[in-house]
Amino acid sequence: MSETFDPRCVWFVGAGPGDRELITLKGYRLLQQAQVVIYAGSLINTELLDYCPAQAERYDSAELHLEQIIELMAAGVKAGKTVVRLQTGDVSLYGSVREQGEELTRRGIDWQVVPGVSAFLGAAAELGVEYTVPEVSQSLIITRLEGRTPVPAREQLEAFASHQTSMAIYLSVQRIHRVAERLIAGGYPAATPVAVIYKATWPESQTVRGTLADISDKVRDAGIRKTALILVGNFLGKEYHYSRLYAADLAMNTVKPESIALFCLTPGGVALAKRLAAMLPLTCFTSEKLREEGFIPFDGGFANTARQAFTTYTALIFIGATGIAVRVLAPLVNDKFSDPAVVVIDERGQHVISLLSGHAGGANALTRYLAGMLGADPVITTATDVNEMSALDTLAFQLNARMTDLRTAVKTVNQMLVSHQRVGLWWDAELTEEIGQCDIRGFILLMICSGCLNWMRLSASLCVMTSLSFPYRTGNWCPSAWWRELAVAAIRHFPC
Numbered sequence: 001m002s003e004t005f006d007p008r009c010v011w012f013v014g015a016g017p018g019d020r021e022l023i024t025l026k027g028y029r030l031l032q033q034a035q036v037v038i039y040a041g042s043l044i045n046t047e048l049l050d051y052c053p054a055q056a057e058r059y060d061s062a063e064l065h066l067e068q069i070i071e072l073m074a075a076g077v078k079a080g081k082t083v084v085r086l087q088t089g090d091v092s093l094y095g096s097v098r099e100q101g102e103e104l105t106r107r108g109i110d111w112q113v114v115p116g117v118s119a120f121l122g123a124a125a126e127l128g129v130e131y132t133v134p135e136v137s138q139s140l141i142i143t144r145l146e147g148r149t150p151v152p153a154r155e156q157l158e159a160f161a162s163h164q165t166s167m168a169i170y171l172s173v174q175r176i177h178r179v180a181e182r183l184i185a186g187g188y189p190a191a192t193p194v195a196v197i198y199k200a201t202w203p204e205s206q207t208v209r210g211t212l213a214d215i216s217d218k219v220r221d222a223g224i225r226k227t228a229l230i231l232v233g234n235f236l237g238k239e240y241h242y243s244r245l246y247a248a249d250l251a252m253n254t255v256k257p258e259s260i261a262l263f264c265l266t267p268g269g270v271a272l273a274k275r276l277a278a279m280l281p282l283t284c285f286t287s288e289k290l291r292e293e294g295f296i297p298f299d300g301g302f303a304n305t306a307r308q309a310f311t312t313y314t315a316l317i318f319i320g321a322t323g324i325a326v327r328v329l330a331p332l333v334n335d336k337f338s339d340p341a342v343v344v345i346d347e348r349g350q351h352v353i354s355l356l357s358g359h360a361g362g363a364n365a366l367t368r369y370l371a372g373m374l375g376a377d378p379v380i381t382t383a384t385d386v387n388e389m390s391a392l393d394t395l396a397f398q399l400n401a402r403m404t405d406l407r408t409a410v411k412t413v414n415q416m417l418v419s420h421q422r423v424g425l426w427w428d429a430e431l432t433e434e435i436g437q438c439d440i441r442g443f444i445l446l447m448i449c450s451g452c453l454n455w456m457r458l459s460a461s462l463c464v465m466t467s468l469s470f471p472y473r474t475g476n477w478c479p480s481a482w483w484r485e486l487a488v489a490a491i492r493h494f495p496c
Helices: 026-034 045-053 066-077 097-106 119-127 158-160 173-186 214-221 269-279 302-312 322-332 365-374 390-398 406-418 429-436 450-456
Strands: 009-014 034-040 059-060 083-087 108-113 140-144 165-168 193-198 207-211 226-231 260-264 283-286 295-297 315-319 340-345 350-357 377-379 422-427 459-463 483-491
Touching: 009 026, 009 066, 026 045, 026 083, 026 108, 034 066, 045 315, 066 083, 066 097, 083 350, 108 165, 119 165, 119 173, 119 193, 119 365, 140 158, 158 165, 173 193, 193 214, 193 295, 207 214, 214 422, 260 269, 260 302, 269 283, 269 302, 269 315, 269 365, 283 302, 302 315, 302 322, 315 322, 322 350, 340 365, 340 429, 350 365, 390 406, 406 422, 406 459, 422 429, 429 459
Parallel strands: 009 083, 009 108, 034 059, 034 083, 140 165, 260 283, 260 315, 283 295, 315 340, 350 377, 422 459, 459 483
Antiparallel strands: 165 226, 193 207, 193 226, 340 350
16 A cells, blocks of 8 residues: 655655656655645756656756745645655755755655755766776765856865865856866876766766866867766776775685685686676686687686685685585585685576685675676575574674684574674774774674663673773673673774
8 A cells, every 4th residue: 555645744855856857755655645736846866756656746857946845835734735846856965955854844845855866976877987996086076166156165076185085066057167167176096987977877978087287178069068977086086996895805805806716617707707707816727628718718617626725725616506516525625714715606607606705705605706796696594684684703704803602603603693692792892993894793792881771681792802902801891691691792803
C-alpha cells in the first residue's frame, strides 16, 4: 500500500539534476499525490510535472517573489491540499529552503524536506569520475562566485584553491574567466584539469574539458552561458590509485596483488584473464595451445602447476568450474590459517566464488575486490558474512594484531557472533582511527565507565591494546566476572 502524505505541511522535494528518472522514489510518490505544485520552471525538467495528477494546481515560481510563493503554500495547506515545492537538484544546496522554511514556521505551518540528487552528483555520474580518488584528493569543496548573494570573505576561491582539492563550482559559468584567474592566483596550477557540464543528465547535456589556462576560451566558443557546473581538480586527470577499501590484502595482510596466480583452461577464460590482468598484477597460467603474450604455459600439466602454485602464492584464481579446483587442490588442503586464498570465477565473469581460506587467507576480500572490478556477483558462504557480521580473524588481521591462541578464539567468538550472542569490543584510545577503518559489524562497542554498565551480560569481550598490560591492573578495568565465558586480548603493538 502506497504512503499517504500529510497535507498539513509543505513538502520541499529535490527534483534531481535533470533526468526525469533521477528523482527519488519518495519525491515521485509525492508528485503523484500533489494537489498544489510550485516549481522552479527555469531550472527543473518540467517533464516531472507529468507525474502529477491532471487536476493538480501548478505554479511556476520563476516570476514570483518570496512572499507570493509563501502565500501559495499557505493557501494550499489551509485548504487541506498536499503542497509540493519542487526545486532543482537537492534543496539543501543553493535552494533557499532556509528562508522559505522560516517564513512557513512563522505562520505555524510545518514543512519537511525530501532530498534529491544534486547536480554535482549527476555531473560526476555523467563523466564517470570520482571526486575522492585515492592519493589524489579525499575532499570535495562545493562553492560559488559571489553574485546577488555575497560569499563570506573566508570562503573566497583563492582561499579554497590553496588546498588544490576537488572542487564543484555552482552558479559561476558566466564569469568562468574570473573563476580561472582566481583559482590560479590561489594556488591551483594553470594545467589543472577542468570540466564544465551544461545541464548534467539532461538530453541536451554538453561537456567542455580543458585546463584552468584554456577553459574560459573553450566555454565561450561552446556558447555555454548558464545552467552549467564547473568541476576543477586532478581527479579529472589520468592519475589513479586503487582504494584500500576493497584491497585484496586487507583481510590478512597476506594476499598481495603481485602474489596471485591465475589459471584458465578455455578461450573464454583467457579472455577474462586478460581483462583482469589489465587491472591487477597477476601471474597467468594456461595451456601451451591457448598461451598468449604475458601468459605462462603449464609446467607438467595443469594439476601439477596448480599444486606448485598452492605452496608458493598467497592466492589462486581459477576461471572455470569449482569442481576442477576442488579435485586438483583437495590433497593439499591443510589449515585455513596457512592455506592460500582460493577464488573461482565462471568464464563469463558473472560470479566470483570464495572457495578456500575466506577470512584468514583473504579469499572473501579478494572475491569482493574482483567482483567489483568485473561488475560480478560475489559468492561468499562463511557464516559471519552471510549474517552481515565481522569475524574475529578478519578484525585481527585488519589491525595487524597478535593474539594468544588465535585459532581457539576465532572459533569461539565467530560462533558467538553468528549466534547473536553479546561480544564486546574495547580498544586503546590511540587506536580509534584504525578501528574506525575496520569491519566491526556485530560487535558491541564498549567504554570503560563507572559501574561497568556497558560490560554487563557479555558472552565475550575483545580488548585491543597497545601494550601487554591489561587495563584492569590500573583499577579502571571491569572484573572478569562480568563475562560469562571468556575475555580475548589482542595486542596491536609490542613495546621494544
